[in-house]
Amino acid sequence: xxxxxxxxxxxxxxxxxxxxxxxxxxxxxxxxxxxxxxxxxxxxxxxxxxxxxxxxxxxxxxxxxxxxxxxxxxxxxxxxxxxxxxxxxxxxxxxxxxxxxxxxxxxxxxxxxxxxxxxxxxxxxxxxxxxxxxxxxxxxxxxxxxxxxxxxxxxxxxxxxxxxxxxxxxxxxxxxxxxxxxxxxxxxxxxxxxxxxxxxxxxxxxxxxxxxxxxxxxxxxxxxxxxxxxxxxxxxxxxxxxxxxxxxx
Amino acid sequence: xxxxxxxxxxxxxxxxxxxxxxxxxxxxxxxxxxxxxxxxxxxxxxxxxxxxxxxxxxxxxxxxxxxxxxxxxxxxxxxxxxxxxxxxxxxxxxxxxxxxxxxxxxxxxxxxxxxxxxxxxxxxxxxxxxxxxxxxxxxxxxxxxxxxxxxxxxxxxxxxxxxxxxxxxxxxxxxxxxxxxxxxxxxxxxxxxxxxxxxxxxxxxxxxxxxxxxxxxxxxxxxxxxxxxxxxxxxxxxxxxxxxxxxxxxxxxxxxxxxxxxxxxxxxxxxxxxxxxxxxxxxxxxxxxxxxxxxxxxxxxxxxxxxxxxxxxxxxxxxxxxxxxxxxx
Numbered sequence: 001x002x003x004x005x006x007x008x009x010x011x012x013x014x015x016x017x018x019x020x021x022x023x024x025x026x027x028x029x030x031x032x033x034x035x036x037x038x039x040x041x042x043x044x045x046x047x048x049x050x051x052x053x054x055x056x057x058x059x060x061x062x063x064x065x066x067x068x069x070x071x072x073x074x075x076x077x078x079x080x081x082x083x084x085x086x087x088x089x090x091x092x093x094x095x096x097x098x099x100x101x102x103x104x105x106x107x108x109x110x111x112x113x114x115x116x117x118x119x120x121x122x123x124x125x126x127x128x129x130x131x132x133x134x135x136x137x138x139x140x141x142x143x144x145x146x147x148x149x150x151x152x153x154x155x156x157x158x159x160x161x162x163x164x165x166x167x168x169x170x171x172x173x174x175x176x177x178x179x180x181x182x183x184x185x186x187x188x189x190x191x192x193x194x195x196x197x198x199x200x201x202x203x204x205x206x207x208x209x210x211x212x213x214x215x216x217x218x219x220x221x222x223x224x225x226x227x228x229x230x231x232x233x234x235x236x237x238x239x240x241x242x243x244x245x246x247x248x249x
Numbered sequence: 250x251x252x253x254x255x256x257x258x259x260x261x262x263x264x265x266x267x268x269x270x271x272x273x274x275x276x277x278x279x280x281x282x283x284x285x286x287x288x289x290x291x292x293x294x295x296x297x298x299x300x301x302x303x304x305x306x307x308x309x310x311x312x313x314x315x316x317x318x319x320x321x322x323x324x325x326x327x328x329x330x331x332x333x334x335x336x337x338x339x340x341x342x343x344x345x346x347x348x349x350x351x352x353x354x355x356x357x358x359x360x361x362x363x364x365x366x367x368x369x370x371x372x373x374x375x376x377x378x379x380x381x382x383x384x385x386x387x388x389x390x391x392x393x394x395x396x397x398x399x400x401x402x403x404x405x406x407x408x409x410x411x412x413x414x415x416x417x418x419x420x421x422x423x424x425x426x427x428x429x430x431x432x433x434x435x436x437x438x439x440x441x442x443x444x445x446x447x448x449x450x451x452x453x454x455x456x457x458x459x460x461x462x463x464x465x466x467x468x469x470x471x472x473x474x475x476x477x478x479x480x481x482x483x484x485x486x487x488x489x490x491x492x493x494x495x496x497x498x499x500x501x502x503x504x505x506x507x508x509x510x511x512x513x514x515x516x517x518x519x520x521x522x523x524x525x526x527x528x529x530x531x532x533x534x535x536x537x538x539x540x541x542x543x544x545x546x547x548x549x550x551x552x553x554x555x556x557x558x559x560x561x562x563x564x565x566x567x568x569x570x571x572x573x574x575x576x577x578x
Binding site: 001003034036038039041042043064076078080199200201202203204205206207209210211212213214231232238239240241242243244 | 311337362475
């Protein structure tokens with residue numbers, strides 16, 4: 001287990017915080033670590049800050065994230081990694097589409113040439129809108145409490161996607177699938193970072209697998225062509241026990 | 250910050266190849282045959298995916314078979330759905346992995362689809378099952394047979410779940426009864442996977458005498474503590490050690506059991522290259538299983554070992570794997 005003291009804490013929204021720490025390790029956007037709350041549990045977390053100072057941006061959704069989010073300045077965080085294949089970094093105009101905490105892994109890709117579609121369930125979960133240049137980010141919420149009411153794909157329908165050199169997408173699989181279905185035949189270049197239940201993080205336990213690929217090792221980032229050949233993408237997943245269920249049920 | 254864990258993520262453990270004349274072996278040698286027949290279970294090659302690694306999802310098992318495994322053993326499946334332990338379920342340690350996953354499985358009723366998907370690869374799937382008594386093992390085995398499994402592997406050795414695995418496997422009378430019942434009522438071969446965490450493995454091996462083959466060994470019980478968190482790393486505290494560090498232990502158990510019982514043995518424990526596989530074969534294994542090497546070597550490990558095995562056999566003038574089984578005894 002690697003350990004590092006939290007150097008500072010930044011509150012992003014009422015429910016989301018970023019913990020910063022020093023880690024002298026090359027990490028690329030899209031890669032993740034397994035963060036351990038001793039005696040509580042372990043969760044995969046994308047790094048929201050990959051240059052110099054490292055950071056993870058967390059929302060509490062269970063006992064382990066609740067314990068991690070309570071870490072104070074100068075206390076240790078414990079983790080292992082970095083794991084996974086990063087995004088292929090592209091020059092030129094980028095479109096960044098993030099759903100909920102999916103924005104955390106996309107954050108290091110945001111630059112002056114980036115346009116954003118930031119979506120979340122409600123206003124308190126919209127992440128990093130101010131990092132985009134003025135007028136370059138569209139906000140979508142499920143309940144309409146910020147930006148427009150609707151889903152990322154609704155925003156895409158009003159855009160000319162061919163002006164982008166690369167599209168990066170991260171979020172829940174249902175959302176990824178809707179975006180994927182919309183852009184798959186539009187001749188765009190795109191990469192998707194998938195989220196699935198993950199236990200080991202190192203390609204042995206089979207929990208996060210999708211159509212023979214291990215998300216933790218072969219992913220979590222996949223290109224359009226690879227997704228096209230994944231029978232399970234957007235359709236089936238395995239639960240914590242390994243029971244096959246339809247996505248969205 | 251360099252840590253042991255980091256070193257293990259990309260270890261330089263790839264197959265070193267064998268010390269043989271490449272000029273001699275670079276041609277195709279049709280007379281070398283690496284297929285094996287384990288009591289009626291025919292395999293293209295003697296390399297089987299071990300239970301517990303990448304074998305919960307049918308698509309993953311199919312992918313492993315497509316990557317050159319001779320067969321796959323499924324994750325151990327029980328009567329009821331179990332979620333297993335909360336992560337951390339693995340800890341990366343020097344020379345291998347510690348795991349306590351907690352037998353997560355969807356329950357036998359929900360597993361047929363995964364076997365069906367895996368069988369699309371056109372190679373054998375071996376159904377691993379765990380129960381707490383003879384009736385449960387029989388029910389599970391019959392279901393696996395119906396699903397199309399080509400053999401049954403009895404998990405008599407999981408080291409970290411109460412009431413199952415090694416708690417069943419360390420009771421010779423119960424082992425004998427389970428194996429006897431299954432052999433009478435199941436048509437496909439029955440393999441018994443035994444634990445090294447017992448005082449006398451030969452006694453258990455003899456109790457499982459009616460099994461078609463013994464699978465040796467399951468993981469070695471162990472644990473790891475983080476000295477800064479001052480706590481055990483695994484949620485379950487205790488786990489099973491696998492990987493390179495347990496290979497000498499496994500080879501010794503295979504050798505001892507083969508020598509004492511003469512039974513057909515499938516060797517498993519820390520095999521990550523052809524030399525490891527050959528050590529197990531020469532100690533008495535008719536086939537071998539590979540698990541943790543998927544983490545260090547990736548899925549190509551199967552084809553790599555098959556190639557190296559053919560090259561070794563040609564250079565050392567063996568025509569079949571069977572000729573090498575137990576030659577060190």
